[in-house]
Amino acid sequence: MHIETYDQLSEQVATLVAQQIATEPDCCLGLPTGQTPIGTYKLLSTWSREGRLNWSKVRCFALDDYLDVPPALSFHTFLSEHLYQHTNIDAGNIFHPGMTDNYDALIEGQGGLAMTVLGIGGNGHIAFNEPGTQFLSWTHCTWLDDSTRKANQASFGASRPPQKAVTMGVKTILSSRRIVLMASGEKKKAIVEAAFRGPVSRQVPASYLQEHEGLEVLTDFGFSLTR
Numbered sequence: 001m002h003i004e005t006y007d008q009l010s011e012q013v014a015t016l017v018a019q020q021i022a023t024e025p026d027c028c029l030g031l032p033t034g035q036t037p038i039g040t041y042k043l044l045s046t047w048s049r050e051g052r053l054n055w056s057k058v059r060c061f062a063l064d065d066y067l068d069v070p071p072a073l074s075f076h077t078f079l080s081e082h083l084y085q086h087t088n089i090d091a092g093n094i095f096h097p098g099m100t101d102n103y104d105a106l107i108e109g110q111g112g113l114a115m116t117v118l119g120i121g122g123n124g125h126i127a128f129n130e131p132g133t134q135f136l137s138w139t140h141c142t143w144l145d146d147s148t149r150k151a152n153q154a155s156f157g158a159s160r161p162p163q164k165a166v167t168m169g170v171k172t173i174l175s176s177r178r179i180v181l182m183a184s185g186e187k188k189k190a191i192v193e194a195a196f197r198g199p200v201s202r203q204v205p206a207s208y209l210q211e212h213e214g215l216e217v218l219t220d221f222g223f224s225l226t227r
Contacts, residue, residue, distance in 0.1 A: 006184050009220040010039030013117060013182050016216075017044060018053055020115045020178070026057035028107065030116030030168065030176055031083070032127070033062070033075040036184050037119065038082060045086035055089035059110050061103075062096040063118070063127040064167035067141065073155065097166045103139035104172055113176035120183050123147045124191050124204035128167035131203045137169035170208050178214040181206070189221050196225055 003009050017040070020027055031037075047053045065075040076096045084094060095110075097103045107113060118126050123145055129137065130145045142165055149161040173179065183192050195206035196217060209215050217225035 003218060003220050003224070006039060006220050009182060009184055009218055010037075010043060012218055013037070013180060014040045014043040014047070016180055017115065017117065018047060021053055021055070021058055024114055025054065026059070026111075027114035028059040028061060028110050028112060030061050030063055030113045030118075030173065031079060032117055032119045033064075033078045034119050036182055037117065040117070040182070041082040045083060048087040053087065055087040057093075058089060059093045060084070060089065060095065061107060061113065061168075063116070063173075064165055065096055065098050066162045067098070067164040067166055069162050097139050097168060103168065107172070107175075113172075115178040115180065116173055116176035118173070118179060118181040118206075118209075120181060120188060120191060120195065120206050121148055122151060122187065122191055124195055124206045126170075126173060126181070126206045126209070128165040129170050129173075129205040131205060133170060133202060133205050135170055135202070135208055138171050139166065139168050141166050170205060174208065174212055176214075179209060179212050179216070181209065181215070181217045183217070183219045183221075183223075186221055188219070189223065192217070192219060192223050196223075 003012055062075055062079055071077055095106060100106050120126060123131055128142055130142060144163055144165055152161045195204050200207045200210050213227055215227045
């Protein structure tokens with residue numbers, strides 16, 4: 001599928017997720033938040049309501065979440081509102097990094113991530129692995145970069161965005177058997193180019209994904225990569 005628009009990007013990623021569930025009904029999925037995957041979640045929700053997707057055995061793992069925010073502003077709530085509540089997923093199969101002291105062991109105990117969907121921040125972060133994050137990082141608490149907090153300001157109105165979060169680490173993400181990174185809008189073009197055509201660098205954490213053999217990068221601005 002040749003991708004030229006956000007709707008086409010959303011459909012392609014939703015199709016990949018749906019195919020993963022159809023192929024492996026009890027798969028573990030790593031799922032992002034943010035504006036970029038909303039279109040994908042809308043399609044997955046529609047297909048689920050139509051009975052085209054069965055989430056009863058799927059295990060879903062949020063990539064990250066804020067620390068010390070009201071529940072309504074948490075990423076767990078975001079995923080519930082945009083996806084989970086529209087599916088037949090078992091509540092016991094919904095996981096987020098704030099629920100345990102060892103998220104990585106929990107993921108491994110569930111069979112490991114079959115597919116992880118990612119966005120990319122304007123500074124190159126994946127999940128909340130901000131610039132400077134080490135390659136050998138597992139799920140951890142982190143201080144958010146000022147640029148990340150500024151980008152997320154709209155979600156907090158007049159309040160200041162939180163400074164701390166918990167996130168899957170780089171190694172957690174790279175342990176996924178398949179990774180799909182989606183990016184939308186010309187504003188993301190430069191950082192995607194830097195991440196996947198530039199050197200691997202801790203200053204651009206998404207560049208670590210160059211090490212993954214099951215990577216697919218999909219955008220609506222002409223950049224694509226499949227391994």
